[in-house]
Amino acid sequence: MRVIEELAISGDGEKELSLWPQAEKIQVRATCGVAGFLQELRKDPFKDHLIVTGSAIESARECTWEGDDLLLQDLYLLTEIPALLKNGGLNAAMHQTRIEQLCRVWPEPKVISFRGRKLALSRRMYIPHPEFDNVLCLHFTYDVASGKHVIGYVEEGEK
DSSP states (O other): OHHHHHHSBOTTSOBOOOSSOGGGOOOOOOSBHHHHHHHHTTSTTGGGTEEEOHHHHHHHTTOOOOOHHHHHHHHHHHHHHHHHHHHOHHHHHHTHHHHHHHHOOOSSOEEEEETTEEEEEOEEEEEEOSSSSEEEEEEEEEETTTTEEEEEEEEEEEO
């Protein structure tokens, strides 16, 4: 625990083990709601960890959900899951429930065309809005070939 504490202190005093150096955790400026936010995720430094498909951006155009900070937090957590599972520690324990939700494989996944093949989006990220009764759902999977998470479809629903 002492080693974890020494290695896991971030600038604000919170415990953190991360693949993302603090300098890389830049804010995303959404220009057009969820679709614009996802468009920004195609740029550095996110392109090394996530693939946002055209179908995700198109489906997100229908969403009125607001809460880019919440979405960004969950996307960082998603990209850090391999390191958290490998290293364990306090940060992994604090996010255990959320990690289990993001790793769950759902039956009857949405299927998209991705790089000339059918790709089943077997995982989902549900993000409830803190003030309103709506939830943003990202359908995604992990692409072994690229070593990245592929976000393929986005929809909005009620809590």
